[in-house]
Amino acid sequence: MIPTPPELDPVIHAQARLRVMATLSTLGPGDQITFSRLQELLDMTPGNLITHLRKLTAAGYVNTEKRGGRTSTTFVEITPRGRSAFDHYLAALHDLLTPSGHVDRVSSPAHDGRAPHTKEP
Amino acid sequence: MSQSQGVAMTDRSQDVVSSDPPSPELLLALVEGQQRRTEHLTTPDPRVMYGTWGVVWFAGHLLLFLGGLADPLLPLSAALAVFFGMLVVGNAVVGVELVRAFHGLRGDSRRFGILYGLTWPIGMTAVSLVVVAAGAHGLPDPLAGMLFATLPAVLTGVLLMAGAALWDSRVDFGLGCWFAVLGTASAFTSPPTTNLLLSLLGGGVLLVAALVAALRRSGRARGEG
Numbered sequence: 088m089i090p091t092p093p094e095l096d097p098v099i100h101a102q103a104r105l106r107v108m109a110t111l112s113t114l115g116p117g118d119q120i121t122f123s124r125l126q127e128l129l130d131m132t133p134g135n136l137i138t139h140l141r142k143l144t145a146a147g148y149v150n151t152e153k154r155g156g157r158t159s160t161t162f163v164e165i166t167p168r169g170r171s172a173f174d175h176y177l178a179a180l181h182d183l184l185t186p187s188g189h190v191d192r193v194s195s196p197a198h199d200g201r202a203p204h205t206k207e208p
Numbered sequence: 209m210s211q212s213q214g215v216a217m218t219d220r221s222q223d224v225v226s227s228d229p230p231s232p233e234l235l236l237a238l239v240e241g242q243q244r245r246t247e248h249l250t251t252p253d254p255r256v257m258y259g260t261w262g263v264v265w266f267a268g269h270l271l272l273f274l275g276g277l278a279d280p281l282l283p284l285s286a287a288l289a290v291f292f293g294m295l296v297v298g299n300a301v302v303g304v305e306l307v308r309a310f311h312g313l314r315g316d317s318r319r320f321g322i323l324y325g326l327t328w329p330i331g332m333t334a335v336s337l338v339v340v341a342a343g344a345h346g347l348p349d350p351l352a353g354m355l356f357a358t359l360p361a362v363l364t365g366v367l368l369m370a371g372a373a374l375w376d377s378r379v380d381f382g383l384g385c386w387f388a389v390l391g392t393a394s395a396f397t398s399p400p401t402t403n404l405l406l407s408l409l410g411g412g413v414l415l416v417a418a419l420v421a422a423l424r425r426s427g428r429a430r431g432e433g
Contacts, residue, residue: 102238109242114250115317124312128246162314177239183232 098146099176103131104139108173111149111165119152119162148172244428250313252321255425256305259418264298266411269357269403276353276400299329324371331367335359353399357406361391364410379417386413 099108110128114120120128126136140163143149148169153159165173268291274280275287306325310318339359343352365388372381387410394405 102235105235105238106242109239110246113243113246114313115315118313118315118317120314121312127312128249129242164315177236180232180236180239184236 095179096172096176104143107139112170112173119164122161125163250309252305252309254421255418258414260298260301262411262414262418264294265414266407268294269407273400273403328367331363332360335363350398354402357402358391358395361387361406361410365391
């Protein structure tokens with residue numbers, strides 16, 4: 088019998104959102120970050136980041152909060168649910184890598200073996 | 209705190225298709241790389257923190273040693289003036305580094321970091337003023353000089369160990385123990401020997417810590433390259 092691969096959360100399983108979740112989960116519990124600082128850490132365009140934050144917010148993984156008057160600042164934070172989902176996602180990835188794992192690749196019709204693009208300075 | 213509302217989810221399968229998901233190894237590497245980048249950019253750089261105080265202690269106490277010799281290489285007042293100038297510059301450099309690390313962040317980590325950061329200049333100023341007061345009460349200059357050098361070393365040790373407990377850092381705890389021992393041991397010497405010990409064994413150790421931090425970071429960068 089072929090074992091079933093562990094399920095990978097589709098909300099997180101996109102490289103851009105995976106990086107957003109990795110960044111937010113690295114901050115301490117309850118810590119918030121401004122939209123512009125998050126953008127700087129991710130090196131993403133504002134439009135791109137807004138799109139991905141909307142998806143993560145809709146899933147309940149991220150909270151956004153506007154503060155201030157005319158020149159308001161948007162603060163972003165990971166929710167406990169988001170942290171838990173991210174931990175599960177990482178656990179599923181680790182499961183895929185264990186010797187008992189049955190697949191060595193995340194199945195996807197669009198898989199073309201390209202390496203992820205990291206921005207480590 | 210309000211969660212943004214009214215955001216419609218688009219077709220999730222489309223996201224997965226368009227994201228070109230690579231192997232789990234590469235996804236984990238992506239996560240780890242981003243976590244490391246976030247940690248590096250949102251915490252004070254140990255190369256700057258250790259390096260700045262390493263230079264101040266090493267050069268500052270070396271100048272005090274040279275100015276305190278029986279046949280001084282420079283006037284002691286000039287050495288003291290440069291030392292105080294270096295302390296001011298050191299605080300400014302560290303302040304800028306703290307602002308760089310914490311800007312755009314809000315929450316416990318930033319608050320603890322700022323409070324802990326403020327503890328240093330307040331504590332050092334208080335200890336130094338106590339020694340000045342002791343001098344005003346008639347404490348002889350050699351004794352005041354010894355206390356002026358060693359009490360900040362002991363306080364540095366205590367603050368490093370307290371910070372190590374807050375942020376679970378063995379390196380800082382080890383450094384804190386070293387400074388507590390160094391401050392205590394050098395109190396059994398007299399200036400300018402006290403200053404020479406603090407320069408070489410205090411500033412020198414901080415410079416080594418900065419060098420080790422720099423090597424670790426460049427080693428990681430090479431490992432990712």
